[in-house]
Amino acid sequence: MTAQRTSTGTDPTGGRPVVPSLGRRRPLGVNEIELTGGFWATLQATNAAATFEHCEHWMERLGWLANFDRVAAGTTGPDRPGWSFSDSEVYKLIEALCWEFARSGDPVVDDAVRRLTARIAPAQDPDGYLNTCYGHPQQQPRYSDPEMGHELYCTGHLLQAAVARLRTTGTDELVQVARRAADHVCETFGENGLRAVCGHPEIEVGLAELGRVLGEERYLEQAQLFLDRRGHGTLRDIPLGRAYFQDDVPIRKADTWRGHAVRALYLAAAAVDVAVERDDGALLDAVQRQWAHAVARQTYLTGGMGSRHQDEGFGSDWELPSDRAYCETCAGVASVMVSWRLYLATGEVRYADLIERTFLNVVATSPRSDGRAFFYANPLHQRVADDWPGEDGVSLRAESGARAAWFDVSCCPTNVARTLASWQAYAASAGERDLTFLQFTGMRVDAELGDGRSVSVDVDTDYPDDGLVRFRIVRAPSGPVALRLRVPEWAEDALLDEGGRLRRVQPGFAVVDRELEDGEELRLQLPTAPRFTWPDRHVDAVRGCVAVERGPLVYCAEAIDLPEGVDLEDVVLDTDTEPVARDGRVIVRAVVQPGPEDSRWPYHRRAPLLGPSRSNEQAHADGMGPDGTGPDETRTDGFDVTLTPYHQWAEREPTAMRVWLPVLTR
Template structure:
């Protein structure tokens, strides 16, 4: 393992993940601020619309009220929601904590404290907090580790507490105490000599590890390590989809790929990285890298989405990536980002940042409607049937992806997106003793201390991804030379970098400028933004012979509203031809005649087509104009 990246005199970041060692250290919310552009607007909408919407739904659905019932001793009568509904309250608290760290607000602070008080009132004297188990009339504690989600919920509680501790370490609302008591109970109950099992839904591992980092409690990290090492030894009951669903089929160190339920797999891998980094366990870290690399190479959609099975929300086998049955759960996108970020901090590879960018623009951004109060749970790449607009007052089945819905019976995705957007500034840049590294491009301001006496600042000016120019203006530079390192995405062949020394080629990977910068000096990275045709790997049967269109990090889609016909009638005739007009991408397609047949098989015939040029839209924008059919991959 590598040594700590910064001098101990440098303050720790206000960030979701803060490893004690690694190639880079994250720059947190006090060091990076989004100012304008695509992600700043998304962050503002998250604060103004999404987070208040989540609070209102937690109240109206009764999921917050469950804690009141617990405190009053009235459970199980009147409890509402699924067994894991507590976790949505905790994710809401985490989102609000990061938002308060970004933009303090008196009313939001009052809301935060009011919810914490309701949670704290429901905590048992020994630290147990859960509204589904453990009281007269309910199943006993820890009696359903396969499906009960007790430890999963606590993992999200711990992450909420970490967010509060890092944004307001002096807060007196009591959330840290609630989390500490619960974590102590977990260690007593599941430590050596206790219940030697794991939770059916991984999450406690990353939550405990980060709480241990934040509070300086190595015992919490030790318990996270126990959970990681127990996984894969068959401590959970077998089910119809097999123990692979829980990642309980093969020990973490022996697995070849991420597999099973996609969200569980990513959360487990993220927790394993945390444990490996804190313990200097190179073998465990290499195992997670191996599994992640395999899943990205063979089990990940063009959008960055993961999970091709609806029935078990799971990864498919290698190359099993059907567009019309893509599950690509929004939470899987968030958990994939969490894993990729931890790997990036550990080894510095720009490949991890590439996947974060792809997933952000094409899964996480897609999941939330333009109103900030409607959501996709699953993110298909091919919608065959136009959907019905959702009733804004209704609660929808979780996998309905024809149009965004305001809430779901299983509403893990809305608060997961909310906490990601609120903390997004902490995913943009990193530092080491020698300089800063910018991984994601957005209008922002970056300022940090690299080591005692060396303070640097950069203003990032860009309209990316609409345009490919990223201008970085030095706003502060004291203490001698330092390095400014920029990620060049894998797709950006032909990128250039310009500075005081002139313009030169910037190959995919990273490019650095090192000098004693003067305030006002500029470095400009120019990424090629011409649209490009993308072909699938020939082993992906479902889209063999099709093409997709990308521009920069953005995947494009064809929607029936623009075609004027069902997208299943679209076909590429000859070589794909793209035009760019007024910032819009036009693709020449043929439109098959609508013909009825009594039997769908027979001799191959050339389709009867009418050729036209049709506008493509960024995939993240599909479904915003009403019911439609849509596809990303278009057959030739």
């Protein structure tokens, strides 16, 4: 990294989740970008209108909020409801409310922040410790379970909430509570304190950002200390291995992300923060190397990360099963956190590319359109239509073919809430004399450039449904300015129209660097014809399959859209027929290849014929069982299958689903 001090990098307000003091790009805040309509404005409005209240309702109902009251009242006991990390959900909701208040200025939202703060603050111990699960009458002692106790994890989310408050409103009781908590952490775990780390990284990213916004150098030092301590067997070994909490290899030395995906990614985000603040190129290189490895060998088409249910973890290279894809929503959020920090540090477009993919196909997939139910895991293949847990049910498990109102482990709803509430902060960035558009949706950007000039642009688009993105210059600065428009990695043959002058632009950044005029309009036309996407031959799980994408969206086949009596597992795609877009969905051509009867051994002596004919030789019985009759015949009459954007799957009803469909070979 060539360090570059961003001129307004240490500005405490501005509504930005991440404000590095060095880096190639300056983030814009929720105060500088307003969503004016379209895909993300709708999600954000629903988030504000429904999800916050929904989350608070459930946390009240389950006693997670009352846990704070009981600590304050001294009435704790062994019967505390919720997991050890339930406090963090309250903090994530507060963080979401802070961003939302910056957007809407709605006093009801501000009241909610104050109301929740007023319940949290009295639970803080005099020395700054704040956790409702440990250290009080009839509870385990503080920090007695570093591996699984989640105490510092909870504190980290408290600090992130305080960062949101500071960057949007300013200091208040929440911030004071967070400062006391951060001070307590530094005192307890500093150079001369406990040589421990938290099993679930998060304190690091919280300390780093609170340190930045408050100019508290020792918070950054403590974050760095936690990073450096990790990876040396600091934590106890567990059946899942120390890789589960990234305590097997120091982050500077690791080539890959390992273990629990959210933990690995929160840690990587903090590592970028520390690398940037310390101008530590080696550490930044390490995270970039890990990112590149993960993107090449450990990432799903949707951008989802985490292949294993067992440890919610990254698996081996190329271990990317569609059906058992975990792709936790929170790992999607965490992946955006890492990529965003790497983008700010390096300015490289690939990070924004992955952010778009992950936003549209993981983060946006989680919430139901009414904002009151969520996916936790985001598999790319649902073999059987799942039971619907109902509006009133707490899902005991992460995996489900239907969005759940709430979870026993309910990290995802509040993570979606805080991410959607601050979504616009990831849409654009500024440089010394440039404004860069990274994500496309209806929005107004009023940005100050590094050189002190300001520029105002309205973006109007139906993206991702449509590929036309219009940038109207509301207020141009005097003198030349660079507008940089991301051309996504999939957008071959995109066109840029500058007042009738058309030019072809390639993936990367399309740059318009000249004097602009008020009222002038640039039009970026991104191709949105549906396309087949093929997996690298090393991805065992989807060999012989194809997926369909359109623009930045991954599509899927839902069983409820198939003709009566057709099993989704029997559908084979005919790629000789090009996919066609229709009303935001995509039509493909398919045939049916039925499954064998029960009791037929599914491993044969002869290669299955995938074409329509069947040789006599093929009819040889080689099944284990009396009714083995060899592979079945292909039904040759093709039919149309309508594919749905993946982020909408199971919106209508629980159903079987596939992103990757087997390809008909002739």
